[in-house]
Amino acid sequence: LDQTTPNHWVNQEYVTSLDTDLFPPSLSNSLQGAAEQWSVSSVDRSLSPSGPVPGRAVRFRKFHVSQMENVSILFADIVGFTKMSSNKSASHLVYLLNDLFGRFDSLCELTKCEKIATLGDCYYCVSGCPNSVDDHAERIVEMGRAMCLAIQQFDSDHNEQVNMRVGVHTGKVICGLVGTRRFKFDVWSNDVTLANKMESSGEAGKVHISEATYEFVKDIYEVSDGEPGCLGPRYSFCCLYKSLCLHSIKKLVQFFMTGPSFIFKDETTPKVSAAEIAGSVCIPFVSESNKTDSVNAPALNELALTATTGASETNVKFNSTDFPPISAFSLCFTNPLLERAYRQQVLRIPRRSLQFTLATPRISPAVNAVAHLLFYLSLLIACFVNFPCVSDASFIPITAIVFACIGVFVNLAFLLLVIVDVLAWSLSPQPAHLAIWKQNVFRAHRSAFQWYGRNIFGAILICCPAAFILSNFQYRVINGLLYCLMLYSFTLFPNFSFWTKSLCAGFVSIVVLLLMHWPFGSISPCVERADLFTAFVRSNQSVPVWAAAATNNLFPWEMTVIILLNLLLVVALNREIDISFRANFNRDFEASCAKKAITLEKMQGEWLLENIIPRYVLTDLRKTNKYSQHVKDAGVIFASIANFSEFYDEQYHGGQEMLRVLNEIFADFEHLLHSSRFKDVEKIKTIAECFMAASGLNVVERSRNRRPDAHLFALMDFAMELIKILEDFNQQMFSFHFELKIGYNIGEVTAGVIGTTKLLYDIWGDAVNVASRMYSTGQKARIQVTEEVSQRLSSRYDFEYRGNVFVKGKGDMRTYLLVGPKADSGSGKPGSPIYGC
Numbered sequence: 001l002d003q004t005t006p007n008h009w010v011n012q013e014y015v016t017s018l019d020t021d022l023f024p025p026s027l028s029n030s031l032q033g034a035a036e037q038w039s040v041s042s043v044d045r046s047l048s049p050s051g052p053v054p055g056r057a058v059r060f061r062k063f064h065v066s067q068m069e070n071v072s073i074l075f076a077d078i079v080g081f082t083k084m085s086s087n088k089s090a091s092h093l094v095y096l097l098n099d100l101f102g103r104f105d106s107l108c109e110l111t112k113c114e115k116i117a118t119l120g121d122c123y124y125c126v127s128g129c130p131n132s133v134d135d136h137a138e139r140i141v142e143m144g145r146a147m148c149l150a151i152q153q154f155d156s157d158h159n160e161q162v163n164m165r166v167g168v169h170t171g172k173v174i175c176g177l178v179g180t181r182r183f184k185f186d187v188w189s190n191d192v193t194l195a196n197k198m199e200s201s202g203e204a205g206k207v208h209i210s211e212a213t214y215e216f217v218k219d220i221y222e223v224s225d226g227e228p229g230c231l232g233p234r235y236s237f238c239c240l241y242k243s244l245c246l247h248s249i250k251k252l253v254q255f256f257m258t259g260p261s262f263i264f265k266d267e268t269t270p271k272v273s274a275a276e277i278a279g280s281v282c283i284p285f286v287s288e289s290n291k292t293d294s295v296n297a298p299a300l301n302e303l304a305l306t307a308t309t310g311a312s313e314t315n316v317k318f319n320s321t322d323f324p325p326i327s328a329f330s331l332c333f334t335n336p337l338l339e340r341a342y343r344q345q346v347l348r349i350p351r352r353s354l355q356f357t358l359a360t361p362r363i364s365p366a367v368n369a370v371a372h373l374l375f376y377l378s379l380l381i382a383c384f385v386n387f388p389c390v391s392d393a394s395f396i397p398i399t400a401i402v403f404a405c406i407g408v409f410v411n412l413a414f415l416l417l418v419i420v421d422v423l424a425w426s427l428s429p430q431p432a433h434l435a436i437w438k439q440n441v442f443r444a445h446r447s448a449f450q451w452y453g454r455n456i457f458g459a460i461l462i463c464c465p466a467a468f469i470l471s472n473f474q475y476r477v478i479n480g481l482l483y484c485l486m487l488y489s490f491t492l493f494p495n496f497s498f499w500t501k502s503l504c505a506g507f508v509s510i511v512v513l514l515l516m517h518w519p520f521g522s523i524s525p526c527v528e529r530a531d532l533f534t535a536f537v538r539s540n541q542s543v544p545v546w547a548a549a550a551t552n553n554l555f556p557w558e559m560t561v562i563i564l565l566n567l568l569l570v571v572a573l574n575r576e577i578d579i580s581f582r583a584n585f586n587r588d589f590e591a592s593c594a595k596k597a598i599t600l601e602k603m604q605g606e607w608l609l610e611n612i613i614p615r616y617v618l619t620d621l622r623k624t625n626k627y628s629q630h631v632k633d634a635g636v637i638f639a640s641i642a643n644f645s646e647f648y649d650e651q652y653h654g655g656q657e658m659l660r661v662l663n664e665i666f667a668d669f670e671h672l673l674h675s676s677r678f679k680d681v682e683k684i685k686t687i688a689e690c691f692m693a694a695s696g697l698n699v700v701e702r703s704r705n706r707r708p709d710a711h712l713f714a715l716m717d718f719a720m721e722l723i724k725i726l727e728d729f730n731q732q733m734f735s736f737h738f739e740l741k742i743g744y745n746i747g748e749v750t751a752g753v754i755g756t757t758k759l760l761y762d763i764w765g766d767a768v769n770v771a772s773r774m775y776s777t778g779q780k781a782r783i784q785v786t787e788e789v790s791q792r793l794s795s796r797y798d799f800e801y802r803g804n805v806f807v808k809g810k811g812d813m814r815t816y817l818l819v820g821p822k823a824d825s826g827s828g829k830p831g832s833p834i835y836g837c
Contacts, residue, residue: 065176072140075199080162137216144207167198181670324586407464498578628752635715638775644689680711743774783818
């Protein structure tokens with residue numbers, strides 16, 4: 001236990017660190033409960049049902065969101081990012097973003113703001129959420145101003161020329177978690193959409209605030225009016241925009257921010273343009289502008305990532321005592337469940353992996369039975385040798401012989417039971433007839449060794465020596481010694497109750513004292529007064545002193561004192577033995593619970609990590625604390641609920657119930673990822689009502705497939721399943737019909753981990769950008785692909801030409817719509833060769 005406890009503390013700190021870094025404290029308890037449920041059962045059973053069933057009422061999953069008023073939201077975008085990234089490799093670009101966002105993370109901690117996400121070159125945080133504060137607007141404005149200064153320091157450190165465009169708005173939000181896989185703490189509302197618009201219409205190097213924010217900070221900062229119409233047209237569910245005034249913060253304070261020092265090696269990886277980075281994340285929320293990412297992650301330093309074993313260096317002290325949690329009088333555990341486990345430990349069959357000792361609960365009765373039998377046989381020999389009438393051939397101690405036979409029978413029966421039991425569970429169960437014999441032995445052992453039966457049988461067993469000695473009761477010194485010796489037999493068998501052994505010892509002592517002071521001649525032929533022994537001694541002058549008759553009238557009183565003192569000693573010994581065994585059991589029990597807790601917390605930690613970063617990425621992170629990987633022929637899809645903005649209404653419970661529906665849809669999507677069919681597919685993130693997934697990012701797993709394009713086929717089947725799931729979900733909706741648009745593309749991507757206080761796993765590249773354009777320009781309930789994709793997957797799927805579609809940054813592109821799998825392709829069938837199974 002001493003070795004387990006510090007490790008238990010380290011694991012607890014490890015899991016707590018992950019939890020608090022990834023989620024606000026207000027959500028930590030509920031999330032740990034979800035992690036524990038997943039550890040005990042499985043993710044798909046504890047966090048989500050098996051999927052929607054047509055015709056069945058919706059059974060909503062657990063949903064952790066709340067509505068908050070007076071929250072200030074900040075969006076910040078890098079100005080000049082395109083130029084900066086034009087001559088950078090993908091890995092160097094990821095490094096620069098990681099450095100800059102690391103500075104912003106530090107600023108979040110200084111200003112007590114809550115970081116939400118990083119989206120390409122966009123940074124997103126809030127103040128006043130999840131914990132309300134009165135100075136939320138001032139904090140978020142200070143955060144924006146400090147970001148403008150921090151990026152100037154960044155330019156100086158890296159010889160770059162970039163700036164920040166910051167937008168701030170204050171309003172109400174819904175905050176919490178959506179989804180069951182790769183979820184994150186996020187915020188949603190129309191005010192979040194407006195904050196994003198404030199950023200896009202702002203001015204570089206200044207903080208662009210709305211009138212709602214200005215009302216909170218107008219007495220603190222100097223401001224100038226912004227362009228009245230710079231926000232353009234509004235959506236119908238927003239407030240009265242003509243009363244919305246825009247301001248730009250002009251007053252700046254002296255703030256110096258230095259970034260961390262890194263040693264960076266440039267790698268020969270393809271370069272990624274700014275359009276590829278930024279374009280991969282410009283996905284709208286309801287009104288086309290909620291730039292929220294789905295993976296809000298903790299900073300996992302080497303200590304957290306490498307199962308720290310340096311617990312000996314900590315100052316942790318395990319608060320425990322040697323006295324177990326038992327009643328001082330009854331010696332029973334105060335916890336009934338613990339007392340029940342203690343009483344049943346002798347019934348449990350030890351695992352073969354354990355190291356057996358003589359103190360093993362299942363072996364201990366056999367050891368004590370052997371010791372008790374030897375002790376009893378020794379007493380038999382001693383008593384029969386010292387019978388005072390052994391010279392008289394006509395004398396036969398019938399009573400003593402009867403008690404001796406009964407005692408031997410009881411001892412042998414008990415010894416046979418425990419020895420056969422030890423043999424039964426230590427032998428192999430083969431052949432079949434031996435297994436049946438073992439079951440019968442176990443059944444007999446369980447019946448005899450239940451707590452009450454064990455103590456009743458034990459009382460008879462440990463009283464056998466006393467019964468035999470008292471049947472040969474004599475007034476001799478040697479018998480006085482035997483009376484004391486027989487009491488010590490009551491200290492054997494620690495599996496018996498302390499009260500059973502102590503009460504039996506007390507009862508026998510009372511009987512001895514009664515016989516000592518008021519002898520009853522009918523009990524034994526050898527029970528006579530001193531005249532019998534005096535005559536015997538006179539006829540045998542050679543009798544030693546210890547065998548002589550006790551003619552002293554004080555002998556009964558001397559024996560009374562000696563027996564009472566020995567009785568107290570036996571009771572004290574039994575008590576200490578019982579306490580000691582219970583203390584050992586309690587320590588073993590606590591060690592077992594600690595081990596289980598460590599295992600549970602390890603599983604919880606793994607569950608949290610895998611909801612942040614894929615398992616295969618963690619290996620590189622443990623080694624270098626950074627990760628970037630260039631992947632060729634990766635598949636990327638964006639699946640957006642095209643008409644969710646029509647469904648979303650903040651007038652009904654502030655929009656919470658609409659998000660609950662979105663949570664159900666995404667959870668059904670994520671449930672598919674548990675299938676072996678989609679082992680190469682993984683969720684990247686959710687951005688508002690858009691679900692992003694990719695395939696082929698795990699190059700090791702991908703290399704095991706029989707066909708190089710297996711992961712691409714799997715991703716296409718996954719996209720088709722998403723449409724089917726949403727159709728099934730629509731059958732449960734009474735007044736609304738959701739429609740899904742999906743864009744699919746194949747190409748080179750860069751996967752990386754960004755962040756210092758909250759890690760983010762994301763992918764970038766032209767393939768991601770084109771995939772997002774395929775969905776944004778696509779058709780409802782259809783999967784739109786490029787011409788290259790249709791040619792690449794034509795062996796398994798049929799496509800129809802749609803026409804030329806204008807794509808921002810690409811011009812007119814020839815696009816195709818998926819018709820379905822070919823009849824002979826076997827697509828969609830589990831175990832199909834296309835999956836590499």
